[in-house]
Amino acid sequence: MGWLTMKSLxxxxxxxxxxxxxxxxERADTISKVLRSALVGMRVYYAAVEHILPATGAREVWAxxxxxxxxxxxxxxxIFGYKDMSESMGPYExxxxxxxxxxxxxxxxxxxxxxRDDCRANAATRRARRARPSPRDGQTxxxxxxxxxxxxxxxxxxxxIANPRSHRTMLFRAxxxxxxxxxxxxxSRTYRLIDRSPG
Numbered sequence: 486m487g488w489l490t491m492k493s494l495x496x497x498x499x500x501x502x503x504x505x506x507x508x509x510x511e512r513a514d515t516i517s518k519v520l521r522s523a524l525v526g527m528r529v530y531y532a533a534v535e536h537i538l539p540a541t542g543a544r545e546v547w548a549x550x551x552x553x554x555x556x557x558x559x560x561x562x563x564i565f566g567y568k569d570m571s572e573s574m575g576p577y578e579x580x581x582x583x584x585x586x587x588x589x590x591x592x593x594x595x596x597x598x599x600x601r602d603d604c605r606a607n608a609a610t611r612r613a614r615r616a617r618p619s620p621r622d623g624q625t626x627x628x629x630x631x632x633x634x635x636x637x638x639x640x641x642x643x644x645x646i647a648n649p650r651s652h653r654t655m656l657f658r659a660x661x662x663x664x665x666x667x668x669x670x671x672x673s674r675t676y677r678l679i680d681r682s683p684g
Contacts, residue, residue, distance in 0.1 A: 490566035500555045531581040533588035546590045548572035572597040579603040614672040622647040629675040
């Protein structure tokens, strides 16, 4: 299915609430309900959607994935757009939160199973990154692979320096040099930290 764009959220407070309502409905043969959802990075909506067939009591919980564009200040007034998919379509987006994955019922669909496995692998990678210790002032950071910088130099060992302009980020100095570097998304890299020797 292609993108659907609109000029309002039809009375809903945000994109997630709109999409929750979109997947929650009742017909004579099927009851559909969102059990849990998340809007990740304001660009991808994930939901565990329950379908119940009243005639037989059969129940299935599958994953809905929607690409989202939300811009309340759009010049043409089209503030919201989405493109919906099911997990069985093998969406490229694979950062579904684990609490949603935990609600899904078993599936034999190959694309859906691969998508679920990839989402869990990505979640494990995010957990490992969060668990990695943050560099602190005075430490030495040693990378498994040298980092190349815009000045053409590469280093696998840098000194961690407090950033006087931001307590949230650190600066990194090359040994024996006054050059300072920033390293974005540092926890996506593999490194170890060594504390400064006392004295």
